[in-house]
Every structure is written in structure tokens, then in C-alpha cells.
Amino acid sequence: MTTHREKLTPVGADSPLDVAGRLLFAIFICSMIFLAEKWAIVYAGETFHTRSSRSQGQSLDELLGGLASLCKALAIGNPDQEDPISWMKGLLDTSEKSFNVGNQVFSTLVQGTPRDVVFEDVARFFHTAEEARFIFSVFDRDSNASVTEDEMQNTFRFINKELTRLKGSSQDWENAVGHLDKILLTVCITIAIYIIVLAWQPKLASLITGVSAFFLALSWLIGGTLSEILNCVVFLFIKHPFEMGDWVEFDGVQYLVHEVRILSTVFLDRNDTYVQTPNLILNSQTITNIRRSPQISEDFLFELPFHTSQKSLEVLKNTMLQFLAERARDYRTSFDLKVTHFVNNEKLAVQAKIHYRTLLDPSEFSRVQKRNAWIFALKDALLAVQE
Numbered sequence: 439m440t441t442h443r444e445k446l447t448p449v450g451a452d453s454p455l456d457v458a459g460r461l462l463f464a465i466f467i468c469s470m471i472f473l474a475e476k477w478a479i480v481y482a483g484e485t486f487h488t489r490s491s492r493s494q495g496q497s498l499d500e501l502l503g504g505l506a507s508l509c510k511a512l513a514i515g516n517p518d519q520e521d522p523i524s525w526m527k528g529l530l531d532t533s534e535k536s537f538n539v540g541n542q543v544f545s546t547l548v549q550g551t552p553r554d555v556v557f558e559d560v561a562r563f564f565h566t567a568e569e570a571r572f573i574f575s576v577f578d579r580d581s582n583a584s585v586t587e588d589e590m591q592n593t594f595r596f597i598n599k600e601l602t603r604l605k606g607s608s609q610d611w612e613n614a615v616g617h618l619d620k621i622l623l624t625v626c627i628t629i630a631i632y633i634i635v636l637a638w639q640p641k642l643a644s645l646i647t648g649v650s651a652f653f654l655a656l657s658w659l660i661g662g663t664l665s666e667i668l669n670c671v672v673f674l675f676i677k678h679p680f681e682m683g684d685w686v687e688f689d690g691v692q693y694l695v696h697e698v699r700i701l702s703t704v705f706l707d708r709n710d711t712y713v714q715t716p717n718l719i720l721n722s723q724t725i726t727n728i729r730r731s732p733q734i735s736e737d738f739l740f741e742l743p744f745h746t747s748q749k750s751l752e753v754l755k756n757t758m759l760q761f762l763a764e765r766a767r768d769y770r771t772s773f774d775l776k777v778t779h780f781v782n783n784e785k786l787a788v789q790a791k792i793h794y795r796t797l798l799d800p801s802e803f804s805r806v807q808k809r810n811a812w813i814f815a816l817k818d819a820l821l822a823v824q825e
Contacts, residue, residue: 447473457638464637468630475626482675498600502526503566504573505597511563512546514539530598540594543608544587554584568766575768603683611681617700621667638703670717677721685728688720692728734794736809739778740816741785743824750823751775757819765825767791768808790816 506522509515515529530536557574564570577585577593635649673679680686680703684695693705693713703720705713725746728734758773770793778787794805 460637461634464633467633468626470624471629475619475622479615479622482615482618498597498604499523501573501576501597504569508560508563508573509539509543512543514546516540519569527601530601532593533595533598534731536594536598537591540591541587543594544585554586555590556584575765590789600683606682611698614698614700618671649699666701666718669721673717673721674698674700678729679720679725686726687726688723734805736792736794738790738792738813738816740788740790741781741786744780744784744786746786754819754823758816758823761815761819765811766795768795768796769812 451649502523506526509526509529510522515525529539544555547555557570557575560574560577561567561570564573577590579589610638616748680695680698682695682698684696686693686705691707693707695703696706696712697704700717702714702716705715707713755773755775759771762769762771762773772793773790776789778789781787792809794808
């Protein structure tokens with residue numbers, strides 16, 4: 439007589455098939471979590487790279503295209519007909535090479551004569567006067583209708599700085615996204631371990647609950663840091679108020695963004711002093727981004743004689759509109775005069791607005807130069823009206 443002994447599964451114990459099923463489902467859930475994390479990181483990186491390219495690279499690419507046309511016409515370098523912008527970037531990839539290119543452009547334009555470059559020297563190499571005027575205005579940084587050799591060299595060096603700034607901005611965001619990836623990955627790994635342990639042995643849930651309670655009790659130690667990190671992530675990746683190389687203003691002071699980090703940002707003030715400010719503080723500030731502002735306007739108040747007629751105001755307006763049309767690259771063609779009140783019944787208080795266009799160089803020096811040019815044009819127009 440043969441006796442068969444059956445191996446009985448203890449009551450309440452899970453079969454290996456049940457455990458394997460739970461583990462496979464847990465692995466699937468963890469895979470979805472890691473996939474969502476990677477998708478979020480890639481999306482953040484692509485979104486801000488595209489935004490940076492649109493907001494910062496558009497005007498610079500227009501300038502590089504014009505400079506490439508000029509350098510080709512002057513037979514400087516070995517031009518690449520397929521991609522002139524990339525060729526121009528390679529020509530200006532170092533400060534020394536940019537200086538040499540500026541030197542060659544100046545020498546070729548003046549043809550060895552001891553003089554400055556004028557608009558006519560540049561205009562003959564372009565099809566339209568508008569494009570030539572744009573390139574010449576970039577060279578003529580002090581707006582005096584002539585370009586010295588130093589101005590030409592400094593212009594090309596400035597463009598090299600802009601290209602370096604854009605490259606550094608991209609690297610800053612790659613580093614920030616990399617740090618964010620590490621933080622999210624740590625959270626995802628913790629969640630994955632919790633899910634797999636529960637799937638493998640549900641009875642360990644009470645132990646895990648106790649460990650979770652322990653970490654919850656310690657949250658008062660790290661809660662502030664986690665909250666700061668979350669606020670900084672929202673500030674950088676959702677609000678996204680600036681990037682490396684932007685001129686910004688807060689607390690009434692202008693700064694140049696030097697480096698962007700997860701928890702802090704490093705600025706340069708007007709004295710070239712490094713200023714590090716926590717992003718948590720910046721999150722509560724009203725920040726004006728001068729570089730990204732497409733249209734900047736400034737109120738200007740002045741007084742006119744009490745006997746000034748409305749016809750004289752119209753003549754003044756037309757004269758200023760003519761000046762603005764000639765400087766369309768620097769100003770919007772908009773000029774309105776608003777008489778606000780009488781000054782002791784002796785003069786008219788008048789308000790006008792200076793409408794700047796986007797500045798390639800949004801520094802205070804560039805803005806002051808354009809403001810002075812506008813004011814002197816207004817002065818000349820006033821003298822003409824009063825004659």
C-alpha cells in the first residue's frame with residue numbers, strides 16, 4: 439500500500455504564484471513612476487531650452503546673419519554658404535578671434551585710410567538700407583554717426599560675450615535640471631522600495647508604518663529644507679523669471695545674472711561685486727527683467743511757454759516722429775504729448791514717453807545713450823518750433 443504525503447500550504451500563507459503576481463504588478467507600478475519622472479525631467483529641459491532660444495537667441499541670430507553677410511562680402515574667413523550663422527559663431531568663439539575679426543572688418547572698410555567708419559562704408563554691402571542701418575547701429579555704440587577702431591573691436595568682443603553667456607545659461611539650466619533629477623529620483627526610489635516590500639510581504643506593512651512614523655517625527659528637522667527646495671523649484675521652473683546674462687532689477691538696484699542654482703542665484707552689481715541671494719527671498723520679490731522686456735517706456739516731463747499753441751505741439755510731434763522713424767531700431771515710432779497742468783499760470787507742464795525697443799545690450803550705459811539721444815532730439819525740435 440502506497441502512502442502519498444501531501445505538502446500542505448500553511449493556512450494564511452500566500453502561494454509563490456500570488457507573491458510573483460504581486461511583485462510583477464509592483465514592478466510595473468514602479469516602472470510607471472520612474473517613466474513619469476524621466477518624462478518630467480526631459481519635458482522641463484526641453485521647455486526651458488526652447489524658451490531660452492526664443493527669448494535670447496532671436497535678435498542675436500539676426501545680428502549674426504547680418505555680420506556673416508558683411509564678412510563674406512569683405513572676404514573674411516572661409517564662409518559656409520549653408521549655415522552662415524553657425525559659421526559666424528565659430529568665427530567669434532573666443533575673445534581673441536573676435537578682436538581679430540573686428541580688426542579685419544575695420545581695416546577692410548576704411549581701406550587703409552586713417553579715418554573712422556561711416557554708414558556709407560557699410561551700406562554698400564547690403565541690399566536694403568534698413569539692414570545696413572541695423573548693423574551700423576550695432577557698431578556705432580555711442581550713436582555719433584561714426585565708428586572708431588576701438589568701437590569695432592569692442593562690438594565683436596561684446597558679441598563673443600553674448601555667445602558665451604548663452605552657452606553658460608544652457609549649462610546652468612542643465613545643472614539645475616540635473617540636481618532636480620537627483621532629488622526626484624531619490625523620492626522615486628524610496629517609493630519604489632516601499633511598494634516592492636509591501637508586494638513581497640504584506641505583513642511587513644506594520645514595520646514600514648513604524649519606520650514612516652519615525653521619519654514623520656523627524657520631519658520637523660528637515661521640513662524647512664524640503665519646503666525651501668520645493669519653493670525654489672517652483673520659482674525656477676514655473677515662474678522662471680530670469681536666466682544667466684539677463685539684466686534684472688529688484689529693490690531698486692540693477693544686477694546681471696551670473697549663475698543660476700537650485701537654492702540661490704549669483705548676481706553681479708554695477709561694481710562687479712558678486713552678490714548671492716537665496717531664491718526663497720527672490721520668490722517674494724518683484725523682479726523686472728530688462729533684457730526680456732520687449733518694449734520699455736519711460737516718462738519724461740518738461741515745460742513749455744504758456745503761449746505755446748496746439749499747432750506748435752503738432753509741429754513738435756511730427757518732428758520727433760521723423761527722428762524716431764530714422765532710429766526705428768532703437769525706439770518705437772510713437773510720440774504723444776500730454777499737457778498735465780499749468781505751472782503758476784506761466785508755463786505748460788507736458789508729459790511724453792520714451793518708447794525703447796528691445797536692447798541688444800540692455801546695460802545702463804546703452805539705455806542712457808539712447809535716452810540722451812532722444813532728449814537732445816527733443817531739444818532741437820523745441821528750438822526749431824520756438825524760432
